[in-house]
Amino acid sequence: MGDAAALIDPFTGEGIYYAIRSARIAAAVLEAAFQEQTPALALYGQRIDQELMPELECSKVLRELFNLRPAFFHRRIATRERWWKAMVKILRGERTTVDFRKRLGLIGTILYRWYS
16 A cells, blocks of 8 residues: 555655555544545545655655765764664654654754755
């Protein structure tokens, strides 16, 4: 479902996590539609846009930044504990790229707007 719905993390290329999250959203929307007997399926797209797309868009920005100077980022991640821990938290799903952008504050907002 993640790959088919184009819900693939641009930085990692991973899609299973987003497939599961989108399936949970779909299940909740379908349940609400059946209970209320209304065609509320448009809510699925709205929830995807609200809950998943900000993460995927931030991941795209992170990928673009990384691709500007991959050797620089590889060195930092390999030699700096803080960078390594931040990357691990993102890859484990403990933090999102949105969290990363927020931690960067104004710089994160500027970079996000510049690359998105």
